Amino acid sequence: VTATTGIFFNVNGKDVWVDQNLDPELSLAYFLRNKLGLRGTKLGCEEGVCGSCTVVLATWDDTCNKAHYRAVNACLVPLFHVHKSFVITVEGVGSRDKIHPIQDRLARGHALQCGFCSPGFVMSAYALLRNHPNPTIDQINSAIRANLCRCTGYRPILEALYSFSYESSGCCGGKGAGGSGCCKETRSETEEYEDKLLSFEDFPKYDPTQEIIFPPSLRSF
Ligand code: FES
Ligand code: FES
Numbered sequence: 165v166t167a168t169t170g171i172f173f174n175v176n177g178k179d180v181w182v183d184q185n186l187d188p189e190l191s192l193a194y195f196l197r198n199k200l201g202l203r204g205t206k207l208g209c210e211e212g213v214c215g216s217c218t219v220v221l222a223t224w225d226d227t228c229n230k231a232h233y234r235a236v237n238a239c240l241v242p243l244f245h246v247h248k249s250f251v252i253t254v255e256g257v258g259s260r261d262k263i264h265p266i267q268d269r270l271a272r273g274h275a276l277q278c279g280f281c282s283p284g285f286v287m288s289a290y291a292l293l294r295n296h297p298n299p300t301i302d303q304i305n306s307a308i309r310a311n312l313c314r315c316t317g318y319r320p321i322l323e324a325l326y327s328f329s330y331e332s333s334g335c336c337g338g339k340g341a342g343g344s345g346c347c348k349e350t351r352s353e354t355e356e357y358e359d360k361l362l363s364f365e366d367f368p369k370y371d372p373t374q375e376i377i378f379p380p381s382l383r384s385f
Contacts, residue, residue: 171247174379175200176256186244193217193238196253204254204283205238208312212240215311218284220291222250224383231378235291235307250379254283257290265370266290266325273324273362277315284311289325297372298332320361327364 170183175196182195193210196202196219208214217238222231231250258264266289269275276282285308292299292307299307304325313321 171244173246173249173251174382175202175251176253177376177379179379179381182243188242188244190243191239192219192236192241192243192246192251195243196238196251202253202255206280206283207239208280210239212237213312214281215284215288215308216281218287218311219254220252220287220294221246222252222294222378223248224378231294233291233294235288237310248382250382252287252290252376254286256376257286264290265328265368266293269324269327269364269367270321272367273320273327273364275316275320275324281311281313281316285313285321285325289328293328293370293372294375297370299329300333301326301329304329323361324364327367328370331364331369 170181171186172179172181174180180200193205193207196205197207205219206216208216210217215237218235219238220233221236221241222233224230225232233252258267263271264286266286270282270285275285288308288311289304292303296303304322308321308325
């Protein structure tokens with residue numbers, strides 16, 4: 165493969181070369197689902213509205229000497245755009261054998277019903293945690309603002325994801341609200357959620373050191 169005949173990228177830790185002439189309209193979502201068989205990336209609207217096709221694209225920042233992760237709508241990303249990128253799909257985040265804390269909290273937090281939107285929520289939250297392992301509530305709200313759910317309702321999804329903020333900040337997560345706890349002063353934007361549906365205190369903690377590393381093959385470009 166040369167720079168003029170094809171593209172090179174990495175998906176979930178596996179290098180991928182596409183060395184034929186690329187259809188400029190071939191989308192990343194189509195390639196992931198139909199060429200690599202990664203059907204965890206869902207297709208809903210196919211026009212950038214629903215977020216169900218969200219995957220993570222990571223690129224290496226030589227200046228900061230670290231990777232930057234961003235959630236993108238794979239239905240809108242032309243495949244040629246991912247040249248030299250690290251693509252992470254929901255299959256690369258966790259599995260039934262090794263579930264990721266995001267998936268664990270959404271699943272056991274009753275944050276899904278049909279589950280069609282769930283991979284998209286997982287990937288948006290995943291991009292956030294890779295960049296900010298100790299996210300704020302505002303960062304979480306911002307991260308999932310482009311993800312739609314048609315059946316569950318958003319409260320359990322928010323509670324599951326907010327738990328990452330409470331965990332890293334040492335916040336009581338609502339238990340002290342109305343009393344002497346930290347929430348009284350710091351959680352005005354989430355006061356409506358003071359009576360928690362579920363406590364995530366006993367869930368496995370998020371450990372950034374367990375994440376898949378940025379592929380060395382992409383750092384040499
Ligand atoms: Fe809806 Fe991509 S399928 S945003
Ligand atoms: Fe069905 Fe979200 S759980 S669309």
